[in-house]
Amino acid sequence: MQFAQRLQNVETSAIREIFKLLGRPGIISFAGGFPDASLFDATGIAQATRRAIEQHPAAALQYGPTEGYQPLREQIARHMQTEGAQVQPQDLIVTTGSQQALDLLGKIMLSPGDKVLVEGPTFLATIQCFRLYGAEVISVPIDEHGVQTDALERLIVEHQPRLVYLIPTFGNPSGALLPLERRRKVLELAAAHQVLVVEDNPYGELYFDAPPPPSLLALSTEVAGSRDYLAYCGSFSKTLSPGLRLGWLVAPAALLANAVMCKQFSDANSSMLAQVSTSEYWQTGRQTATLRQVQQTYARRATLMGECLRRELGNALAFTQPQGGMFIWARLTGANGTSTDAAAFVQRAIAQGVAVVPGTPFYASAPDTATFRMSYATVAEDRIIEGVSRLARALG
Amino acid sequence: MQFAQRLQNVETSAIREIFKLLGRPGIISFAGGFPDASLFDATGIAQATRRAIEQHPAAALQYGPTEGYQPLREQIARHMQTEGAQVQPQDLIVTTGSQQALDLLGKIMLSPGDKVLVEGPTFLATIQCFRLYGAEVISVPIDEHGVQTDALERLIVEHQPRLVYLIPTFGNPSGALLPLERRRKVLELAAAHQVLVVEDNPYGELYFDAPPPPSLLALSTEVAGSRDYLAYCGSFSKTLSPGLRLGWLVAPAALLANAVMCKQFSDANSSMLAQVSTSEYWQTGRQTATLRQVQQTYARRATLMGECLRRELGNALAFTQPQGGMFIWARLTGANGTSTDAAAFVQRAIAQGVAVVPGTPFYASAPDTATFRMSYATVAEDRIIEGVSRLARALG
Numbered sequence: 001m002q003f004a005q006r007l008q009n010v011e012t013s014a015i016r017e018i019f020k021l022l023g024r025p026g027i028i029s030f031a032g033g034f035p036d037a038s039l040f041d042a043t044g045i046a047q048a049t050r051r052a053i054e055q056h057p058a059a060a061l062q063y064g065p066t067e068g069y070q071p072l073r074e075q076i077a078r079h080m081q082t083e084g085a086q087v088q089p090q091d092l093i094v095t096t097g098s099q100q101a102l103d104l105l106g107k108i109m110l111s112p113g114d115k116v117l118v119e120g121p122t123f124l125a126t127i128q129c130f131r132l133y134g135a136e137v138i139s140v141p142i143d144e145h146g147v148q149t150d151a152l153e154r155l156i157v158e159h160q161p162r163l164v165y166l167i168p169t170f171g172n173p174s175g176a177l178l179p180l181e182r183r184r185k186v187l188e189l190a191a192a193h194q195v196l197v198v199e200d201n202p203y204g205e206l207y208f209d210a211p212p213p214p215s216l217l218a219l220s221t222e223v224a225g226s227r228d229y230l231a232y233c234g235s236f237s238k239t240l241s242p243g244l245r246l247g248w249l250v251a252p253a254a255l256l257a258n259a260v261m262c263k264q265f266s267d268a269n270s271s272m273l274a275q276v277s278t279s280e281y282w283q284t285g286r287q288t289a290t291l292r293q294v295q296q297t298y299a300r301r302a303t304l305m306g307e308c309l310r311r312e313l314g315n316a317l318a319f320t321q322p323q324g325g326m327f328i329w330a331r332l333t334g335a336n337g338t339s340t341d342a343a344a345f346v347q348r349a350i351a352q353g354v355a356v357v358p359g360t361p362f363y364a365s366a367p368d369t370a371t372f373r374m375s376y377a378t379v380a381e382d383r384i385i386e387g388v389s390r391l392a393r394a395l396g
Numbered sequence: 397m398q399f400a401q402r403l404q405n406v407e408t409s410a411i412r413e414i415f416k417l418l419g420r421p422g423i424i425s426f427a428g429g430f431p432d433a434s435l436f437d438a439t440g441i442a443q444a445t446r447r448a449i450e451q452h453p454a455a456a457l458q459y460g461p462t463e464g465y466q467p468l469r470e471q472i473a474r475h476m477q478t479e480g481a482q483v484q485p486q487d488l489i490v491t492t493g494s495q496q497a498l499d500l501l502g503k504i505m506l507s508p509g510d511k512v513l514v515e516g517p518t519f520l521a522t523i524q525c526f527r528l529y530g531a532e533v534i535s536v537p538i539d540e541h542g543v544q545t546d547a548l549e550r551l552i553v554e555h556q557p558r559l560v561y562l563i564p565t566f567g568n569p570s571g572a573l574l575p576l577e578r579r580r581k582v583l584e585l586a587a588a589h590q591v592l593v594v595e596d597n598p599y600g601e602l603y604f605d606a607p608p609p610p611s612l613l614a615l616s617t618e619v620a621g622s623r624d625y626l627a628y629c630g631s632f633s634k635t636l637s638p639g640l641r642l643g644w645l646v647a648p649a650a651l652l653a654n655a656v657m658c659k660q661f662s663d664a665n666s667s668m669l670a671q672v673s674t675s676e677y678w679q680t681g682r683q684t685a686t687l688r689q690v691q692q693t694y695a696r697r698a699t700l701m702g703e704c705l706r707r708e709l710g711n712a713l714a715f716t717q718p719q720g721g722m723f724i725w726a727r728l729t730g731a732n733g734t735s736t737d738a739a740a741f742v743q744r745a746i747a748q749g750v751a752v753v754p755g756t757p758f759y760a761s762a763p764d765t766a767t768f769r770m771s772y773a774t775v776a777e778d779r780i781i782e783g784v785s786r787l788a789r790a791l792g
Contacts (some may be wrong), residue, residue: 001592001625002558003654004529005507010657037454045457046449049669053442058433061441061639096492096641096663103662107528111401129661132503133400196397229397243457243668245492258399261406265525266499267492271667272639273445 006112009131024350028387030305030374031355033172035326037378039297040241041281041290048281052273060276066264068094068248069275075282076234076248083204084218085232091250093259096270098202098235098247101259102126104266105163105198105231105249106133108258114162117155119147121329121362121371123172123200126165135162137364144320146171146178149185156193163196164189169212170203170325173362173373177323180213184223187216191225196255202235202247205291207324208299217250228252236278238326239291244274298326301376301384308388316395326377329359332370338395340370349394354387402508405527420746424783426701426770427751429568431722433774435693436637437677437686444677448669456672462660464490464644465671471678472630472644479600480614481628487646489655492666494598494631494643497655498522500662501559501594501627501645502529504654510558513551515543517725517758517767519568519596522561531558533760540716542567542574545581552589559592560585565608566599566721569758569769573719576609580619583612587621592651598631598643601687603720604695613646624648632674634722635687640670694722697772697780704784712791722773725755728766734791736766741790750786 052060059069067073073089080087095101102125110116112134118126120139127137138159140152147166156164166186168178178186190197199216213219220227232250236242249259263269281287305328306321316338319330334340346358359371376384448456455465463469469485476483491497498521506512508530514522516535523533534555536548543562552560562582564574574582586593595612609615616623628646632638645655659665677683701724702717712734715726730736742754755767772780 001590001648001650003504003651004510007504007654007657034459037458040453040457042449042453042457045669046446049445049449050442053438053445057436057438059639061436061438061637062433063430063633063638096667099661100663108399108403114400125661125664132658132661194397237459241457241669242459243455243672245663245665245667245669252397254397255399258403261403262528265406265495265521265528266662267496267641268521269641271492271641271670273441273637273641273673274667274669276639277669 006132006134009134010128024355027350027353027355028379028383028390029355030376030379030387031357032375032378033326035238035242035294035377036297039294041286044284044286044290045241045277045281048284049273049277051280052276056276060273062272064269064272064275066260066269068270069272069279072275072279075279080217080250084214086221087217087250091256092248093256093263094270094275095247095249095263096267097237097242097245098200098233099125100266101233101247101249102129102200104259104262106130106135107262108255109162109196110135115159117152117159117161117164118364119166119171119174120364120366121173121359122165122364123167124361126200127364139363139365142174142176144176146174146176146182147186149182149189152186153189156189156195161195163198165198165200167200168216169201170206170322172203172325173327173357173359174329175320175322175325175327177212183213183216183219187220187223187226187230190229191223194229196229196231198231198233200233202238203325205239206295206298206326208295208302209323212324231255239294240278240281240287244278246270246274246278298377301379301381302328304381305374305376305384305388308385312388312392313395326375328374328376330372330374331368342370342372345394346372348396349391352390352394354390354394356391402528402530405530406524420751423746423749423751424775424779424786425751426772426775426783427753428771428774429722431634431638431690431773432693435690437682440677440680440682440686441637441673444680445669445673447676448672452672456669458668460665460668460671462489462656462665464666465668465675468671468675471675476613476646480610482617483613483646487652488644489652489659490666490671491643491645491659492663493633493638493641494596494629495521495525496662497629497643497645498525498596500655500658502526502531503658504651505558505592506531511555513548513555513557513560514760515562515567515570516760516762517569517755518561518760519563520757522596523760535759535761538570538572540572542570542572542578543582545578545585548582549585552585552591557591559594561594561596563596563599564612565597566602566718568599568721569723569753569755570725571716571718571721571723573608579609579612579615583616583619583622583626586625587619590625592625592627594627594629596629598634599721601635602691602694602722604691604698605719608720627651635690636674636677636683640674642666642670642674694773697775697777698724700777701770701772701780701784704781708784708788709791722771724770724772726768726770727764738766738768742768744790744792745787748786748790750783750790752787
């Protein structure tokens, strides 16, 4: 059987390799990307789901509007307003996870051969998602503060991309936090070059000590014309539960109308059971305490992992201590004659009983082969200590 | 902002026109396509959802396998085995409604310019879904027994389509039931011409007096080589609840592997809350009684609507009494000087206070402008009687 040409653009073997790492018995895994299921508010969600079906059976169990359950759209809009973004319910649609928002953006924006700029490194599934629509995906270099805006400007001019995809706040895999001035610069570039910037923000609420700078969306009021070239993807997966499979997309009106049209033919609407349940949950206000516990737990684990890494691997490893999110992105420096080959390091780490993810697949182009990703989000503290000791033994 | 070329292939104004009809106050609507929400087993689903979260919180609230929740895959496979199809859990994936199965098939199979054959008329969202992948969608004529297999063969030879999409059992909008012999012929054509046939079967369980002939999937064991060119889309939306937003796709291994890959970048996985809840619900066995009540209610309404139409509109209307499903597809015959212009008829019907859907948008090509669709599924019996009286007055 002959398949569509677009499938030839996607390379999944690297991804499969990563997934294979996760299942080995006895291994301590820093390789995952999931939130910690033990922090989900199962009691609260169970109660909300019961109320959803008992009090709104026709809404929760029937087909719903492609745009999303209206009370939930209103709650999301209010929530984003409290974070400083000017968003009305009609400015957003509910999506089947933020992954679907990316898929819809690809379908709406990308014709074969179009170029897309992303952070190098960035979220793996974004690269593959856009490649499936025929895009050429190009990496923009980052540093410890996220995307380098001078390089971004140069590459926008050079490639005339159809869109720029960024995770400015506690990026995956970088963990980096884009400072306020670079955020302004990104918005100025969007307006000046009339290029769509997609702000993916699944981790923004997972800050540790202090809230991050305003989202690009919130800041866009300060940069004339930038809102017309800005889309925003939000998610309930890291703050409430990925099992609901809900996210949202904020976008300019014409883009959003096309997203609704494409979503109608992609899955008609997102699970109404999940949407009405999430709306009921949010009405209880329990999400505040749930989020606080997630923030505190991840902060503790991040601090511990950072301390262990500095103590055990010393200057053989370079990384920035994350201020939020789920990931530490690290680079083998080669100090004291250690190897900078992260792929080989990962193999030795697995042999020692600890899994991390090699960095190369996270690059759409020009990979830094000395990098790898660790997540502390799901790992108990004693396992973090032991896992980092094993990593140190893998330095060789 | 410039959007992707593929959006230019889709015409949504006809669909919007139809949706506008549904909201008018006081109107009796035969125009819908939803199942009757009052027949959903809200109590059973609420109980199943509670058990899902209480007993399987880590499964129901976390990310899950892209292929679907394994116990649910096993239940679906067993269910299909009882219907005569040889299906193992690894032969299917769970999808976000059967609409997502169609979207994945489009993504996997269709390159711009590829041809697709569908029944004329067929499910609107399929036409648009495939057009979004650049396909040229061509109608194959149907009669009261569904697709005309001689015409299908001729058009396969003429167009060399990438796939053939059929709803053989109680089609939407046709309501038609493809007889056993034509089913065999379809399978022979699939094998002989090595063309993928997609069997969409959301209505097959909604039979009235007697079960329909075996699905193409079940019959494929009798036609050598046909299974290699057969995909099957199932759905929980008409038998359990559309609010769960769950369906499934059975396909040959290589195609299914590509579906998993594409789904990973479309929505990662379908709502695990919905999947685990559905699995728990099915374990109770309550679906048998739920389905029986749906069958009996729709059967009663279909019988009544057919009687009323014959009595009130007589030979001005041609239609086949459905043996299952949700729809009556009718044709204005022009008898006794009545008009055969269904678009004008629909406008007069709305003026009389009853909504039906004009047939033209259901055709990918060569529409029969005398046709329209009625659904009896959600309409109480006294409203069916009154609604058909209004329709008769609209004959003019």
